[in-house]
Amino acid sequence: FTEQAPFHIVTPLKESHALSKLAGTTVLMKLENVQPAGSFKIRGIGHYCQKLAKKGCTRFVCSSGGNAGLAAAYACRRLALPATIVVPQTTGADIVQKLQDLGADVVVTGKVWDDADAHAHQLTETPGSVYISPFNHPLVWEGHASLVCELKASLGSQKPGALVVSVGGGGLLAGLAEGMKKVGWSDIPIIAMETKGAHCLNAALEAGKPISLPDITSVAKCLGAKTVCDRAYECTREHKVISITVDDREAIRAVEMFLDDELMFVEPACGAALAAVYSGHIQRLQQEGSLKTPLDPIVMVVCGGSGISISQLQHFKSQLNIN
Numbered sequence: 001f002t003e004q005a006p007f008h009i010v011t012p013l014k015e016s017h018a019l020s021k022l023a024g025t026t027v028l029m030k031l032e033n034v035q036p037a038g039s040f041k042i043r044g045i046g047h048y049c050q051k052l053a054k055k056g057c058t059r060f061v062c063s064s065g066g067n068a069g070l071a072a073a074y075a076c077r078r079l080a081l082p083a084t085i086v087v088p089q090t091t092g093a094d095i096v097q098k099l100q101d102l103g104a105d106v107v108v109t110g111k112v113w114d115d116a117d118a119h120a121h122q123l124t125e126t127p128g129s130v131y132i133s134p135f136n137h138p139l140v141w142e143g144h145a146s147l148v149c150e151l152k153a154s155l156g157s158q159k160p161g162a163l164v165v166s167v168g169g170g171g172l173l174a175g176l177a178e179g180m181k182k183v184g185w186s187d188i189p190i191i192a193m194e195t196k197g198a199h200c201l202n203a204a205l206e207a208g209k210p211i212s213l214p215d216i217t218s219v220a221k222c223l224g225a226k227t228v229c230d231r232a233y234e235c236t237r238e239h240k241v242i243s244i245t246v247d248d249r250e251a252i253r254a255v256e257m258f259l260d261d262e263l264m265f266v267e268p269a270c271g272a273a274l275a276a277v278y279s280g281h282i283q284r285l286q287q288e289g290s291l292k293t294p295l296d297p298i299v300m301v302v303c304g305g306s307g308i309s310i311s312q313l314q315h316f317k318s319q320l321n322i323n
Protein backbone atom coordinates (compact mmCIF):
# COMPACT_ATOMS: atom_id res chain seq x y z
CA PHE A 1 0.00 0.00 0.00
CA THR A 2 1.93 3.07 -1.18
CA GLU A 3 1.29 6.38 0.54
CA GLN A 4 -0.08 8.74 -2.14
CA ALA A 5 2.45 11.46 -3.05
CA PRO A 6 1.36 14.98 -2.09
CA PHE A 7 -0.20 17.13 -4.82
CA HIS A 8 2.05 20.12 -4.14
CA ILE A 9 5.60 20.48 -5.50
CA VAL A 10 8.79 21.56 -3.74
CA THR A 11 9.08 25.18 -4.85
CA PRO A 12 12.25 27.19 -5.56
CA LEU A 13 13.76 29.48 -2.93
CA LYS A 14 15.30 32.22 -5.04
CA GLU A 15 17.20 35.38 -4.00
CA SER A 16 15.71 38.64 -5.27
CA HIS A 17 18.42 41.25 -5.88
CA ALA A 18 15.82 44.00 -6.37
CA LEU A 19 13.97 43.21 -3.12
CA SER A 20 17.27 42.67 -1.24
CA LYS A 21 18.53 46.10 -2.33
CA LEU A 22 15.33 47.75 -1.09
CA ALA A 23 15.08 45.75 2.14
CA GLY A 24 18.68 46.28 3.28
CA THR A 25 19.09 42.53 3.74
CA THR A 26 18.92 39.41 1.57
CA VAL A 27 15.35 38.62 0.51
CA LEU A 28 14.70 35.02 -0.49
CA MET A 29 11.48 34.36 -2.45
CA LYS A 30 9.60 31.13 -1.77
CA LEU A 31 7.90 30.79 -5.14
CA GLU A 32 4.47 29.34 -4.30
CA ASN A 33 3.16 31.03 -7.45
CA VAL A 34 4.53 28.08 -9.46
CA GLN A 35 2.52 25.50 -7.48
CA PRO A 36 -0.17 23.47 -9.27
CA ALA A 37 -3.44 25.50 -9.19
CA GLY A 38 -1.34 28.68 -8.94
CA SER A 39 -0.82 29.26 -5.21
CA PHE A 40 0.39 27.80 -1.90
CA LYS A 41 -3.19 26.60 -1.24
CA ILE A 42 -2.55 23.19 -2.80
CA ARG A 43 -0.33 22.31 0.17
CA GLY A 44 -3.08 22.47 2.77
CA ILE A 45 -6.14 21.84 0.62
CA GLY A 46 -4.50 18.95 -1.26
CA HIS A 47 -3.48 17.34 2.04
CA TYR A 48 -7.01 17.76 3.42
CA CYS A 49 -8.65 16.24 0.32
CA GLN A 50 -6.24 13.26 0.24
CA LYS A 51 -6.82 12.49 3.91
CA LEU A 52 -10.63 12.78 3.66
CA ALA A 53 -10.76 10.75 0.42
CA LYS A 54 -8.81 7.99 2.15
CA LYS A 55 -11.52 8.03 4.84
CA GLY A 56 -14.11 7.43 2.16
CA CYS A 57 -15.30 10.93 1.30
CA THR A 58 -16.82 10.90 -2.17
CA ARG A 59 -17.76 14.55 -2.76
CA PHE A 60 -16.28 17.87 -1.62
CA VAL A 61 -17.75 21.36 -1.26
CA CYS A 62 -15.24 24.20 -0.89
CA SER A 63 -15.97 27.87 -0.23
CA SER A 64 -13.31 30.19 -1.55
CA GLY A 65 -12.30 33.62 -2.75
CA GLY A 66 -10.94 31.61 -5.68
CA ASN A 67 -7.49 30.19 -5.00
CA ALA A 68 -8.45 27.61 -2.37
CA GLY A 69 -11.22 26.61 -4.77
CA LEU A 70 -8.72 26.12 -7.60
CA ALA A 71 -6.62 23.96 -5.28
CA ALA A 72 -9.69 21.92 -4.25
CA ALA A 73 -10.79 21.49 -7.88
CA TYR A 74 -7.29 20.41 -8.86
CA ALA A 75 -7.02 17.95 -5.94
CA CYS A 76 -10.47 16.46 -6.63
CA ARG A 77 -9.58 16.02 -10.29
CA ARG A 78 -6.46 14.10 -9.23
CA LEU A 79 -8.65 12.02 -6.87
CA ALA A 80 -11.35 11.60 -9.55
CA LEU A 81 -13.96 12.88 -7.09
CA PRO A 82 -16.65 15.52 -7.75
CA ALA A 83 -16.18 19.00 -6.30
CA THR A 84 -18.47 21.99 -5.88
CA ILE A 85 -16.76 25.34 -5.37
CA VAL A 86 -18.79 28.20 -3.87
CA VAL A 87 -17.39 31.67 -4.58
CA PRO A 88 -18.74 35.20 -3.95
CA GLN A 89 -19.79 37.56 -6.75
CA THR A 90 -16.42 39.35 -6.41
CA THR A 91 -14.59 36.33 -7.84
CA GLY A 92 -13.59 37.03 -11.44
CA ALA A 93 -15.14 35.22 -14.40
CA ASP A 94 -11.76 33.88 -15.49
CA ILE A 95 -11.31 32.08 -12.17
CA VAL A 96 -14.84 30.64 -12.50
CA GLN A 97 -13.87 29.41 -15.99
CA LYS A 98 -10.64 27.86 -14.66
CA LEU A 99 -12.63 26.06 -11.94
CA GLN A 100 -15.04 24.68 -14.55
CA ASP A 101 -12.14 23.68 -16.83
CA LEU A 102 -10.84 21.62 -13.89
CA GLY A 103 -14.20 19.83 -13.84
CA ALA A 104 -15.67 21.46 -10.75
CA ASP A 105 -19.27 22.63 -10.38
CA VAL A 106 -19.23 26.33 -9.46
CA VAL A 107 -21.84 28.22 -7.46
CA VAL A 108 -21.46 32.03 -7.46
CA THR A 109 -23.35 33.50 -4.52
CA GLY A 110 -23.01 36.28 -1.96
CA LYS A 111 -21.30 39.64 -1.74
CA VAL A 112 -18.14 38.47 0.04
CA TRP A 113 -16.45 35.18 0.94
CA ASP A 114 -18.37 34.85 4.24
CA ASP A 115 -21.69 34.75 2.32
CA ALA A 116 -20.38 32.08 -0.05
CA ASP A 117 -19.10 30.14 2.94
CA ALA A 118 -22.54 30.13 4.57
CA HIS A 119 -23.96 28.64 1.37
CA ALA A 120 -21.23 26.00 1.25
CA HIS A 121 -22.19 24.91 4.78
CA GLN A 122 -25.84 24.60 3.69
CA LEU A 123 -24.80 22.38 0.75
CA THR A 124 -22.97 20.00 3.11
CA GLU A 125 -25.98 19.53 5.39
CA THR A 126 -27.05 16.70 3.09
CA PRO A 127 -24.93 13.61 3.93
CA GLY A 128 -22.37 12.40 1.39
CA SER A 129 -20.46 15.62 0.83
CA VAL A 130 -17.69 17.12 2.96
CA TYR A 131 -17.06 20.83 3.53
CA ILE A 132 -13.56 22.21 2.86
CA SER A 133 -12.57 25.40 4.66
CA PRO A 134 -10.06 27.53 2.72
CA PHE A 135 -8.15 28.32 5.92
CA ASN A 136 -9.72 26.95 9.09
CA HIS A 137 -8.81 23.30 9.64
CA PRO A 138 -5.85 21.45 11.27
CA LEU A 139 -5.24 19.36 8.12
CA VAL A 140 -5.00 22.57 6.05
CA TRP A 141 -2.47 24.03 8.52
CA GLU A 142 -0.55 20.72 8.58
CA GLY A 143 -0.35 20.75 4.77
CA HIS A 144 0.84 24.38 4.67
CA ALA A 145 3.55 23.55 7.26
CA SER A 146 5.36 21.59 4.52
CA LEU A 147 6.51 24.99 3.19
CA VAL A 148 8.64 25.55 6.30
CA CYS A 149 10.13 22.04 6.15
CA GLU A 150 11.34 22.91 2.65
CA LEU A 151 12.81 26.20 3.91
CA LYS A 152 14.66 24.31 6.65
CA ALA A 153 16.03 21.87 4.07
CA SER A 154 17.21 24.80 1.92
CA LEU A 155 18.67 26.94 4.72
CA GLY A 156 20.09 24.24 7.00
CA SER A 157 21.54 25.83 10.11
CA GLN A 158 21.04 29.38 8.75
CA LYS A 159 17.99 30.77 10.52
CA PRO A 160 15.97 33.36 8.56
CA GLY A 161 15.65 36.86 10.01
CA ALA A 162 11.85 36.80 9.47
CA LEU A 163 9.12 35.27 7.33
CA VAL A 164 6.82 37.65 5.42
CA VAL A 165 3.31 36.39 4.67
CA SER A 166 -0.07 37.78 3.70
CA VAL A 167 -3.11 37.01 5.83
CA GLY A 168 -6.68 36.36 4.71
CA GLY A 169 -8.42 33.96 7.12
CA GLY A 170 -5.10 33.08 8.74
CA GLY A 171 -4.59 29.51 7.49
CA LEU A 172 -1.22 30.25 5.91
CA LEU A 173 -0.05 32.03 9.07
CA ALA A 174 -1.23 29.12 11.24
CA GLY A 175 0.47 26.59 8.99
CA LEU A 176 3.75 28.51 8.92
CA ALA A 177 3.75 28.88 12.71
CA GLU A 178 3.14 25.11 13.04
CA GLY A 179 6.01 24.35 10.67
CA MET A 180 8.32 26.82 12.41
CA LYS A 181 7.64 25.13 15.75
CA LYS A 182 8.49 21.78 14.10
CA VAL A 183 11.90 22.97 12.83
CA GLY A 184 12.84 25.02 15.90
CA TRP A 185 12.17 28.48 14.46
CA SER A 186 9.59 29.62 17.06
CA ASP A 187 11.86 32.57 17.84
CA ILE A 188 11.78 33.82 14.24
CA PRO A 189 9.33 36.71 13.74
CA ILE A 190 6.49 36.48 11.23
CA ILE A 191 5.56 39.72 9.42
CA ALA A 192 1.79 39.36 8.83
CA MET A 193 0.62 41.59 5.98
CA GLU A 194 -2.97 42.62 5.26
CA THR A 195 -4.66 45.22 3.09
CA LYS A 196 -6.81 47.80 4.84
CA GLY A 197 -10.40 46.68 4.30
CA ALA A 198 -9.40 43.03 4.68
CA HIS A 199 -7.44 43.45 7.91
CA CYS A 200 -9.21 40.95 10.15
CA LEU A 201 -6.03 39.88 12.00
CA ASN A 202 -4.95 43.45 12.68
CA ALA A 203 -8.46 44.29 13.91
CA ALA A 204 -8.40 41.24 16.20
CA LEU A 205 -5.05 42.30 17.69
CA GLU A 206 -6.40 45.82 18.23
CA ALA A 207 -9.51 44.41 19.94
CA GLY A 208 -7.65 41.72 21.92
CA LYS A 209 -9.85 38.97 20.42
CA PRO A 210 -11.04 37.80 16.98
CA ILE A 211 -13.71 40.26 15.83
CA SER A 212 -15.58 40.49 12.53
CA LEU A 213 -14.99 43.31 10.07
CA PRO A 214 -18.27 44.98 9.01
CA ASP A 215 -17.43 44.50 5.34
CA ILE A 216 -14.59 43.70 2.95
CA THR A 217 -13.70 46.91 1.15
CA SER A 218 -10.23 46.00 -0.16
CA VAL A 219 -9.66 45.05 -3.81
CA ALA A 220 -7.71 42.06 -2.45
CA LYS A 221 -10.84 39.91 -2.29
CA CYS A 222 -8.76 36.77 -1.78
CA LEU A 223 -7.83 38.17 1.62
CA GLY A 224 -11.50 38.88 2.23
CA ALA A 225 -12.47 36.86 5.30
CA LYS A 226 -14.27 39.06 7.84
CA THR A 227 -12.97 37.09 10.84
CA VAL A 228 -9.53 35.62 11.37
CA CYS A 229 -9.56 31.96 12.42
CA ASP A 230 -9.00 31.30 16.13
CA ARG A 231 -5.86 29.26 15.45
CA ALA A 232 -4.17 32.18 13.70
CA TYR A 233 -5.08 34.49 16.55
CA GLU A 234 -3.68 31.97 19.08
CA CYS A 235 -0.43 31.91 17.05
CA THR A 236 0.08 35.58 17.84
CA ARG A 237 0.13 34.59 21.52
CA GLU A 238 2.76 31.87 21.02
CA HIS A 239 4.91 33.42 18.32
CA LYS A 240 6.27 36.91 17.54
CA VAL A 241 3.86 38.15 14.86
CA ILE A 242 4.23 41.73 13.60
CA SER A 243 0.93 42.77 12.03
CA ILE A 244 1.13 45.44 9.31
CA THR A 245 -1.63 46.81 7.08
CA VAL A 246 -1.08 48.47 3.72
CA ASP A 247 -3.63 50.20 1.52
CA ASP A 248 -4.83 48.86 -1.81
CA ARG A 249 -2.69 51.31 -3.75
CA GLU A 250 0.47 49.95 -2.07
CA ALA A 251 -0.58 46.37 -2.84
CA ILE A 252 -1.26 47.19 -6.50
CA ARG A 253 1.96 49.17 -6.88
CA ALA A 254 3.82 46.22 -5.34
CA VAL A 255 2.28 43.91 -7.97
CA GLU A 256 3.52 46.26 -10.71
CA MET A 257 7.02 46.73 -9.27
CA PHE A 258 7.38 42.96 -8.73
CA LEU A 259 6.36 42.34 -12.35
CA ASP A 260 9.08 44.74 -13.50
CA ASP A 261 11.69 43.48 -11.00
CA GLU A 262 11.15 39.71 -11.18
CA LEU A 263 9.03 39.28 -14.33
CA MET A 264 6.38 37.43 -12.30
CA PHE A 265 2.72 38.47 -12.17
CA VAL A 266 0.92 38.02 -8.83
CA GLU A 267 -2.47 39.11 -7.49
CA PRO A 268 -3.17 41.89 -4.95
CA ALA A 269 -3.31 39.37 -2.07
CA CYS A 270 0.35 38.62 -2.81
CA GLY A 271 1.09 42.30 -3.45
CA ALA A 272 0.16 42.91 0.18
CA ALA A 273 3.08 40.71 1.31
CA LEU A 274 5.49 42.26 -1.22
CA ALA A 275 4.51 45.73 0.04
CA ALA A 276 6.39 44.86 3.26
CA VAL A 277 9.52 45.59 1.20
CA TYR A 278 8.20 47.92 -1.51
CA SER A 279 6.55 50.22 1.08
CA GLY A 280 9.64 50.26 3.30
CA HIS A 281 8.27 48.37 6.32
CA ILE A 282 11.20 45.90 6.58
CA GLN A 283 13.59 48.83 6.56
CA ARG A 284 11.54 50.71 9.18
CA LEU A 285 11.31 47.65 11.47
CA GLN A 286 15.12 47.37 11.41
CA GLN A 287 15.57 51.09 12.12
CA GLU A 288 13.17 50.99 15.07
CA GLY A 289 14.74 47.81 16.47
CA SER A 290 11.70 45.54 15.96
CA LEU A 291 13.87 43.42 13.69
CA LYS A 292 17.51 42.64 14.45
CA THR A 293 20.26 44.51 12.61
CA PRO A 294 22.14 43.20 10.81
CA LEU A 295 19.10 41.18 9.75
CA ASP A 296 19.56 37.57 8.61
CA PRO A 297 18.08 36.75 5.17
CA ILE A 298 14.29 37.06 5.22
CA VAL A 299 11.88 34.75 3.41
CA MET A 300 9.15 36.40 1.34
CA VAL A 301 6.32 33.91 0.78
CA VAL A 302 5.28 34.68 -2.81
CA CYS A 303 1.85 33.13 -2.27
CA GLY A 304 0.79 33.44 -5.91
CA GLY A 305 -2.92 33.52 -6.80
CA SER A 306 -4.91 33.63 -10.04
CA GLY A 307 -6.88 36.82 -9.35
CA ILE A 308 -4.91 38.99 -11.76
CA SER A 309 -4.68 39.75 -15.48
CA ILE A 310 -3.45 42.67 -17.56
CA SER A 311 -7.01 43.99 -17.92
CA GLN A 312 -7.76 43.49 -14.20
CA LEU A 313 -4.56 45.36 -13.30
CA GLN A 314 -5.65 48.25 -15.52
CA HIS A 315 -9.09 48.14 -13.85
CA PHE A 316 -7.56 48.23 -10.36
CA LYS A 317 -5.34 51.17 -11.36
CA SER A 318 -8.24 53.25 -12.69
CA GLN A 319 -10.40 52.26 -9.70
CA LEU A 320 -7.65 53.45 -7.33
CA ASN A 321 -6.62 56.31 -9.65
CA ILE A 322 -3.04 55.15 -9.91
CA ASN A 323 -1.55 56.73 -13.03
Ligand SMILES: COC[C@H](NCc1c(COP(=O)(O)O)cnc(C)c1O)C(=O)O
Pocket: 039, 063, 064, 065, 066, 067, 068, 069, 113, 134, 135, 166, 167, 168, 169, 170, 171, 172, 173, 221, 222, 223, 224, 225, 267, 269, 270, 303, 304, 305, 306
Ligand atom coordinates in the same frame (compact mmCIF):
# COMPACT_ATOMS: atom_id res chain seq x y z
C1 LIG B 1 -11.17 34.64 1.15
O1 LIG B 1 -10.28 33.85 0.43
C2 LIG B 1 -9.52 32.96 1.21
C3 LIG B 1 -8.55 32.18 0.34
N1 LIG B 1 -7.48 33.04 -0.15
C4 LIG B 1 -6.42 33.23 0.74
C5 LIG B 1 -5.13 33.75 0.16
C6 LIG B 1 -4.12 34.22 1.04
C7 LIG B 1 -4.31 34.23 2.53
O2 LIG B 1 -4.37 32.91 3.01
P1 LIG B 1 -5.19 32.58 4.37
O3 LIG B 1 -4.71 33.57 5.39
O4 LIG B 1 -6.65 32.76 4.03
O5 LIG B 1 -4.82 31.17 4.67
C8 LIG B 1 -2.92 34.67 0.52
N2 LIG B 1 -2.69 34.70 -0.80
C9 LIG B 1 -3.61 34.27 -1.68
C10 LIG B 1 -3.27 34.32 -3.14
C11 LIG B 1 -4.87 33.78 -1.23
O6 LIG B 1 -5.78 33.34 -2.12
C12 LIG B 1 -9.26 31.51 -0.84
O7 LIG B 1 -8.65 31.44 -1.89
O8 LIG B 1 -10.37 31.00 -0.64
